Amino acid sequence: MNKLDILTFPDPRLRKKAKPIERFDENLKNMAKKMLHTMYADKGIGLAATQVNYHERLIVIDVSEGRDEPIYIVNPSYEILDSSPESSKEGCLSIPTFQQEVLRAKKIELSYQDLDGEPQKLMAEGLFGYCIQHEIDHLNGKLIVDYASSLKRSRIKAKLLKTKNGKA
């Protein structure tokens, strides 16, 4: 299976807001599988469709140690069950070499649909919960650089633009 190309900050397509998914067909399942393959290949724990230039509300996540418990999440929304802010140090496949401390809600209840369109709910906290919040940010065009100081953001932007132009 071919890996999908991942958009890199500051690509403006990472800022597009993803649309709700209405068709639960083979195309959706194929896309989800390709995204999972790409996420595993790049050693990520989560990937949002926005990152592969597909602007619909689809996320894949696997925070298991064995890398064998993938979850496909369509049309997600969440309620905060415990809002005490927890500091999470995060990276992102769209922002290579960058890490950022982000304050995330401690515990959430996620509502979503599976690949067949069936409604699902789950509770998440710790790494799994932070990852869900990170990926939903992507669907809304938000990135972890947005939680950084403007100086730090300009630095990573300059660095990644240089890399892209083959100067580093």
Ligand code: NI
């Ligand atoms: Ni990310």
